[in-house]
Amino acid sequence: MRSERGRLTALYGGLLVLAGMLLTGVVYLLVREGLYSSISLAVTTVVPAKVLEAVPDPGGTAVPSPRTSFRPASPAPFPSGMPAEAVRPGYAVTQQLSDAVEGAALDRLLMVSLGVLALYALASVVLAWWMAGRVLRPVAVITDTARRLSGDNLLGAPSGEPWGRIDLKGPSGELKRLADTFDSMLERMQRLVAAQQRFAANAAHELRTPVAVQRAAAEIGLAGDPDPERVARIRTKLIDVADNSERIINGLLLLAASEQGLERREPVRVDEVARLGAEGLAAEAAERGVRVSVDARPLTVAGDAVLLERLLHNLLANAVRHNRPGGRVDVRTGPAGIEVSNTGPVVPEETVPLLFEPFHHTGGGGAGLGLSIVESIGHAHGATVAAAPNPPPSGGLTVRIRFPSTSDADEGSGQ
Structure with missing residues (x-):
């Protein structure tokens, strides 16, 4: 459970197993509720017929119809002169067969339901694991891309093609927008890194030139014992070069300050x-x-x-x-x-x-x-x-x- 895929698997699998358990319980209760009546009706139409034929029917209400339930809430009254022993065999046979069939059917239903539930739970966990992997695959791609990035491959391949881009294919969604946003961020970073490298190279070149001029003026112009007029010219030249260097430095500082944003x-x-x-x-x-x-x-x-x-x-x-x-x-x-x-x-x-x-x-x-x-x-x-x-x-x-x-x-x- 230390990974997001494990947590999503537990969540999805748990929900599916819970839904399967609820469905199994509801089906079991509903079948059990009406199973005895259905079995009794089926049994009384076939098995008790010969027993009931031997019982005289005086036209009263003592002998129930073959299609009525044989589990009365209280003993049914018999008409006067009708012995109870005459109808008890039909009741006994029907009730015993109904109870036996009901018990066997419920046991079979329970065993089959538990077996199917176990297979369903296993399939749910496997499906949840696969679905979590599919859902989190863009996140893994984004993570791998971010891990591979560096200052070199951010600027692209020697052929000019960009490196380290996700370019996620698929329908629009939260993860697709996240991947596209990450690609846009990489594009901006690429431009910034390229501009920074180009700026650093240009700045080094521009600042190297006045330094070289100053060195040449000091080593060549002031070599030996120069006359005052030559010293004045070299002095003016050095001041101009220093002013130019100062303008470059001030410009660089101002450019850097503006690129950092406003405080x-x-x-x-x-x-x-x-x-x-x-x-x-x-x-x-x-x-x-x-x-x-x-x-x-x-x-x-x-x-x-x-x-x-x-x-x-x-x-x-x-x-x-x-x-x-x-x-x-x-x-x-x-x-x-x-x-x-x-x-x-x-x-x-x-x-x-x-x-x-x-x-x-x-x-x-x-x-x-x-x-x-x-x-x-x-x-x-x-x-x-x-x-x-x-x-x-x-x-x-x-x-x-x-x-x-x-x-x-x-x-x-x-x-």
Whole structure:
């Protein structure tokens, strides 16, 4: 009884055996209740006939009809002048035969019923054991699959086919839904593990480059007895490399923090954050010859103010830096969420998903973490982030962010 299959077998088998015992008892009682009357009727129509023929029938009620019961509750009265000994032989023969036949039939019925019940109990236990195995087979498959999983086979076979999936076949039910949910969880885990490995490899590569530059500048640029002008150039170069490394590290920390989810939520006026973010980038936009227009309609989101500020900053900075002289950036907030559209080079449709990959550089400087941080922060707030290229000649990209509260509001208003 230490396994679920044993417990289910005991439960199913016990219920079946109990039902068989109840059925056997009810049948035995019902047969016993009417068996004597049926036997007496059969016996009196055959055996006592010759005995009763010798008994005179004066027309009274002393001699019962051959088809009436011969077990009266009290002695039947005989008419005057009718000797009782004349009818007693018929009673005696019929009653003795009826009792003997009834006893033999009941004994036979009891023995046969007990034998059938024993076979039924054995068959019930075997059937219950088989049915419990059939019912619990998906659970065993799920357990074996979870036991086989590791970081290697979770990502799939070398041929690209996924490993460690249940893919349970059968009609819809609780266990089928459990198996499908487990497969969905494995798919999400696979994506997370793949993204983590890819992110770690990219981060190691990006951080290795500035370290190598710093080492080369220190070993080569400052070798010997450099003049003050050379030292100043090397110093400026080292500071630029350190600033770039600091931006990468801050981006990594921010990305990691947003992927862990939100610890607390508070109402944030996203429209005000967008307006302040545009003002903060106004000088850089003017230097690049880019015009920024803001249409900030009210939008309040329950989330983290620091992360949402970084989301808007990365969106606007990305739109300004990946633009062209004389271009524009349009920022809109409102019930539909956030939309940032910019002009610039034409973006091929197939490269749009790559823009959200960490360390994907498209020119314009930066560590290549801007849109990946935007997507991670959006997901932490339950939002959907989508991007679409703008057609030529304007080119550029349009990024839309839709928050859950926005979807609920639209559905409630019938839009």
